[in-house]
Amino acid sequence: MTRSLKKGLYVDPRILKKVDKVKESGKKTPIKTWSRACTITPEMVGVTFLVHNGKDFLSVYVDENMVGHRLGEFSPTKKFIRHGGKMAKEQDSASAAAAAPKAAAKPAPKK
Numbered sequence: 064m065t066r067s068l069k070k071g072l073y074v075d076p077r078i079l080k081k082v083d084k085v086k087e088s089g090k091k092t093p094i095k096t097w098s099r100a101c102t103i104t105p106e107m108v109g110v111t112f113l114v115h116n117g118k119d120f121l122s123v124y125v126d127e128n129m130v131g132h133r134l135g136e137f138s139p140t141k142k143f144i145r146h147g148g149k150m151a152k153e154q155d156s157a158s159a160a161a162a163a164p165k166a167a168a169k170p171a172p173k174k
Contacts, residue, residue: 072102082107095120099135114138 066073075098083106085092093111108127113120114134121138129137145151 072104073100074104075101079104079106082110085110093122096134099133099138101134103129103132103134105130116140 075096078094078096078098078101081094085094086106091111093113095113095115097115099114103125107125108130110125112123112125112134114123114137116138117140123134123137
């Protein structure tokens with residue numbers, strides 16, 4: 064659900080203060096934040112944020128293409144490992160078998 068046009072975009076004022084401090088100092092220190100709902104504005108371009116995903120802080124470098132999106136969109140909360148099943152096991156065994164002859168074909172280094 065989108066936010067009302069009357070209210071405007073949600074931008075955390077504390078983050079804007081921190082962005083101004085980082086830009087004034089000229090240092091590239093990342094800004095640590097829990098505000099995943101904060102909308103990225105043009106002032107934030109070129110700044111690195113450490114966005115909390117529920118467990119860790121993931122590094123997000125803001126580009127021009129990210130303006131208008133939320134900080135939380137670039138810090139996934141779930142980690143995809145892989146799909147299981149019979150087909151995945153067959154593919155794993157096939158790739159392991161293909162890699163084994165390549166490793167065995169290398170001659171031992173001479174001393």
